[in-house]
Amino acid sequence: MKILLVDDEKKFVIMLSKRLALRGIDVDYAFTGEDAVKKALSNRYDVAVLDVKMPGIGGIELKRKLSGLDPGLKIIFLTGHGSENDFKVGAAEAVHYLAKPIQIEELVKILYEING
């Protein structure tokens, strides 16, 4: 299973990717939407974990772009905001939606769930 982590909080992305890697998950990460699109062009991912609010290309827009490149790509949204509106949009757009700070076990569980 190969996943792509996208968040503008660099240290957060690095830490999370290291933790997932420790759990045997192949993780790639990007700090911006543009970077993520570039990475998606050259690699194939099973799941993309996206922050909803990012400078430049936001999570929702990025999800559309990535889905355009690979319709089979599954999406999990992360947000620091945790508001109901975000949840609604997120739930409509993606498979799953998690509020920061997240529980790594929950994320791992969901990753395995959506990948069958």
Place this chain on the structure above:
Amino acid sequence: MMVRLRAALKSIRPDFHHQTDEHLNPYFTFANYDKIWIIGILLLGLTALVPLIAVTILHYQLIQKSVDSELILRTERVASNARRAVTFFMEERLNALRFIVNEIEYAQLVDSLQLSEILRNLKLGFGGLSDLSVIAPSGFQVAYAGPFKLEGKNYSDQLWFIECRKHNFYVSEIFRGYRDVPHIIIAVKSYRKDGSFFILRATLETERLIQTLTAYETGKHADIFLISRSGIIQTPSKHYGSIFEKIDMPLPEYSPRTEALITTDDRKQSVITGYAFISTQIADTPFILMVIKQKGGMMDIWKELHFKINWFVGAGAMVILIVITLTCTFMVNKLFLADKAKAETLALVEQNNQLAAIGQLAAGVAHEINNPLALINETAGYIKDLFTITATYQKDDELMENIDSILEAVQRCGRITRQLLGFARKFDIKIQKIDVKDIVSDVLNFHNKEAAYRNITVNVEVPEGPLEIESDRGKLQQILLNLVNNAFQAVKEGCQLDICAKQEHPDTVTIIISDTGCGMPEENLPKIFEPFFTTKQSGKGTGLGLTITYGLVKKLHGEISVKSRVNEGTTFIITLPTRIEEGQNDNENSLSGR
């Protein structure tokens, strides 16, 4: 009796008289409604009553003036008529004497028998003559006809004789003379063929004159009499002294015409005095005709009218004042109530704005904290992973404990920020049918164990049968959960918690949650729904629980109130509508953080 009267007065007291909501004061347009009320009454009263009173006074003055001139005119007319009569009376008698001296020979006049015959004829013609005499130039009476024995009397030093000799005619004042009976002397001087003169003198009784005068007396307030030019009363007067007394008022100024004027008499009463100096064509007389009318008496009819007008104006003024007072009270009260409604809205808006601002702040803070929290979480998590997954330092329990406590703290912070965000969140309502009984037992299920463990008795009192409302299940659950949590935190072991739901009104359901816990001092009660207000130890409560509860109740179009006593317990009362109309939840809650 007094108590009842006071209670009655209190019940009609307008609202603005007992303004109680001090906290609304800054929002009122006017500071003092009592003052507006009084100023209103005074202004309206003055503008209504001043013209009324002014017109009444002017009217009085006008009436007074016209009455005065009417009275003067009437008095003048009476005086004028009486003057003519008195003048005529004197003239007639003087002319009669003149006729006698011109017509009858001197020789016949001095014949007593002849003179008596003439006297008899005169008495027949005019009446009121008591005697007739002929006086020689020397002053000796040469002939006399009448009841007194006066022949041979010498009048040469008498005033009337001297005056008559000088002026040819003479009319005396009324006087008593030798005979001690009031009488008037009239005398006519005539010449004999030899050039010497003689005087024919007649004595007039005053009765005829008095009768002539009294004929002009009109009404009981009028007094009509003669005085001499020196002020001696000549004929009987009702009010101004007896005959031959000096009149006790200033003598009128000479005027050839009949005059009338308003003066005051000796008794300081207002009178209308008409007077005329009596003067015949033949001779002047010493008489002044006086007509004195008591003004007070004449004014009786006007006084009655005054009384009526005063009553009418007084009653009218009272009615005007009452109507003005009632209108003013009504208007000021309306103004006050409208203003109060406005003030309440303003206060509410301000409160909501405060809450909204705090909500925005909360959202911002929560969001900003979530990112570093996430980073701390992942970093600490990674360190933990390094120890657990790579199994290098697995055995270091102390380190594990520390990392776990960091992660736990992060979780706790996460809960707080989520709560903050929940407070800032736009509340969307999902309406469904809810049985209040079910939801209460759902909520209590969370606490069954704790209640048993802490020996807290929980009583639920819900009426038999379904008690259904249409509302948002999740929100209502959260409300009840928050309040029950609150109660559990407030009670000690062995205390009691009562939850009671009832429908007292077809449109509302009331849920009462009361505990027998520590309670709250009264001064805290108004603040407990404010954000970040807490009495718990720092770190134990966020101070948002009841604020969120308040927001949720409002969102469900309900009301929440609280009663509490220190060491006796606290009671929360929630009233919710049995149904929320579609579209009612569109008026977005100002608690929304975004």
